[in-house]
Amino acid sequence: MIHPDWQDVKNILAVRLDNLGDVLMTQPALRALKRSLPQARLTLLTSSMGRGIARMLPEINEVMVFDVPWVKLKGQNIGEEKVLRFVEDLKNRKFDAVIIFTNFSQTPFPAAFLCYLAGIPRVLGYSRENPYQLINYWLPDHEPFVPVAHGVQRQLDLVRLIGATTKDDRLCLAVPAEAKRAILERLNKEGFDHHKPWIVIHAGVSEPKRQYPLRNFAKVAELVTRDLGLGLVLTGNEEEKAAVRQVAASARGKAVDFSGQLSLAELVALIGSAKLLISNNTGPVHIAAAVQTPVVDLYARTNPEHTPWKVRHKTLYFDVPSAIRSKNTTLVHSTPKKSRPTPSPKQVVAAAKELLGLQGNVRIGREVSTWS
Template sequence: MSWQGCKNILCIRPDNMGDLIMTGPAIRALKESFGAKITVLTSSMSAGVVKHMPEIDEVIIFNLPWVKTAETPDVTVFSEVVAQLKERNFDAAVVFTVYSQNPLPTAMLAYLAGIPRILAYCRENPYQLITDWVPDKEPYKFIKHQVRRDLDLVATVGATTTNENLTLTVDDDLWPSITQQLSNKGLDTNKPWIILHAGVSETKREYPAECWIVAAKRLIREYGLQILLTGSESEKHLTEELQVQIGEGSFSAGGTFKLNEFICLVKYAPLLLSVNTGTIHIAAAVGTPTVVLYGQTNPQHTPWKVPHTILEFPVPVDMHSRNEVIAYVNQTVYAQPSSIPKAADVVNAVIDLLKRSSPAGQPFAHTPVQSQVFPAS
C-alpha cells in the first residue's frame, strides 16, 4: 500500500526525552515527504520537549506499561486512548523502537484503533498486526545509530529528508536572563566555562562522583575553567554535593532552569561534559560540542552529527539487563569491557575538544548557531 496519500500520521515513541529527540529526523522525513500532519504519542517523560520539535503538530501523552517510565500507567485509560486514536482517523502509524524493544504491544494500540497502515521493525512475523513489516536484524547482523535506524525505517515507505540533523527550537531571547541567573551564582560567561551534567535516570550509567570531583578540580586549577553543575530539581542534591566537594570555581544549578531555559543554556555553553542521558541529545540538536562519559548499555545513542568525544565505562555485572537482546550485546559488542576512564582522561578530552571546537584566536569560546552540519556520528 502506498503512503503517498497519508496526510495524517501517528508516530509512537513512548520513551525518554532523548529517544524522542533522536527520532526527530525520521519524523521530519515523514512530514516533508508526504506533506502530513504529525501527531506523536509519547510518555510523560518526553512531554516537555515536544513543543521544541518543529516537526510535531500535536501530541498525545500516555505511559505504556511495557516501556520503563517514571509513572505507573493507569490500565483503565487504555480503552480511552484507543477511542481517542479512532476519533483522529489516522491514515498511518509508525512505531519507533530501540532494537531491544518488542513493537507488537504498541502496534496493537494502532491496530485496535483501526489505523490502516502500521510501520515497524519486528523480529517475529506480525501477520496482520503490522502492515508494513521491516524485519529487525539488529543487533545480530549489525548495529546502527538510533537516528539512522529510525531514518531507515521510514525510508522503506518512501519518506526521506535532506536534513538529518537533530533540531530543537531555541528561544534566544532567554539568554540575557539566563546570563543574569548565572552571574547571581558567581559564574561569569565572559570567561571560560563549561557545563558538567552528572545526573542519570539509571544508576548503572553513573560515572563515579570521586572522578567527577578530581576532573573538575583540575579543569579549574590548571585551565581556569568555571564548572556549571546542572541537573533537574530531583538532582539538586547531587549538584550541591558536587559543588561542595569541588569547591571554588564550581557552581550548582540543579533545579534552576526550566527545559526551555536549559536548551538555551546548552546552546550557548562552550562545551557539555555529561553522562549518556537526554542532555547529550539536546546538545547535538543545538550544535554544542560534547564529551560524554558513556556507560556501556546501548551503543546506538552516542552524540549525533556534533563534535564529540566518547569515554566508555563498564556497567557493573549485577546491574546488567535481563533482556536477552541486551545480554547478546553485552556478550559481543561489550565482551571486553573498557576500564573506567580516569579523571586525567576526562580533562584531556575536554581540553582537546575545546581547542578543536573554538574559533581561531578565541580559546575555549563557542559561537552558537541555529543549525550546523557535522560529519556523521
C-alpha cells in the same frame, strides 16, 4: 518516491514512548515524513518524559502524552481502564497511518496492538518476526545480530521503507530568546563571568546503570576549575540536587549549581551557550548535538546506538556493574564480553582539552562505532 499506499495519507501518528533523548534522535525521521508527505498532519505520541522536548520540535503539529505500562515509570500504575480509554481516544482521532519508532532492544508489539484496536489501517515498524496484521508495513529487525546502526539512522531507515527521505539529518533545536535572556540573568545574578570560556557538567542520569561515578565527576570538576581555569556550571534535575552538590563541593566555590532550577528551554539555552558539555550518556548529550555544543560523553556500555550525532565529541566508554546490568537479551548480546576500565578524571579532562582547541583525534559523530 512515496509508497503508493501512503501517498494520500492526511493524518499520521508517530509513536516514540520513551525518554527525551530518544524523542530528539527521532527528529530527522519526523522531518523526512513531514517533507515527503507535506499534506499530512503529524502527531507525536510520547511519554511524560519525552513531552517537553517533543513540543520543541517544529516538525510536529501536535503532541499526545500517554505513559504506557510497558515503559519504565516511577511508581505509577496505569491500569487497564486508562489504557482502554486511550484506545478510544486514538480511534476517535481517525489516524490514517502510524509509525512505531523503537530501539533494537524494544518490542513494537504492545503499541501495534493498541493501534490495531484503534483501527489504524497502516502500521509501519520494525519486527524480528512476521507481525501479520499488527504491522502491515514492516522492516525486518536484524540488530543486534548485525552491526548496530546509530539510533538516528535506524529511524531514518524505517521511514525510507515507505519512501520518506530527507537530506537534512541533523538534530536541531531553536533556542528561545526568552530562555537565553533568563540564563544570562541567572549567570549575572550568581556573579558568573560568562564572557570567559565556561563549560557545563551534567552528572545526573535517568537510570543508575549509566552513571559515571560521582567521585570521578567531583574530581573532574576540581581539575576543570583549578587546572584549566574554566568557568563551570552544574546541572541536574530536582532528584539529583544532592549528587550535584557533591560535585560542586570539589570545585571549591568556583562552580554555579543550577540543579533543579532550570526549565527545559533554559537547559537548552545553557548548553547552547557553553563551550563544552561533559555528561553521562543521557538527554543533555543529545541536546548538545542539537545545538552544536561539543560534548564529552561518558558512555556506559548498555545500548550502543545512542552516541552523539553529528557534533564534535569524544566518547569514553565504561562497563556497567554486573549487579545492575540489563536482563534484556538483545542488550546482553550486544554487550562486549571483554571488560574495560572506567575512564579516569584525567582522561575526561584530556578529552575536554582536545575539544576545546588542542590538537587531537576529535571526530564528527555520525555512525556508531564498535565498543572501543
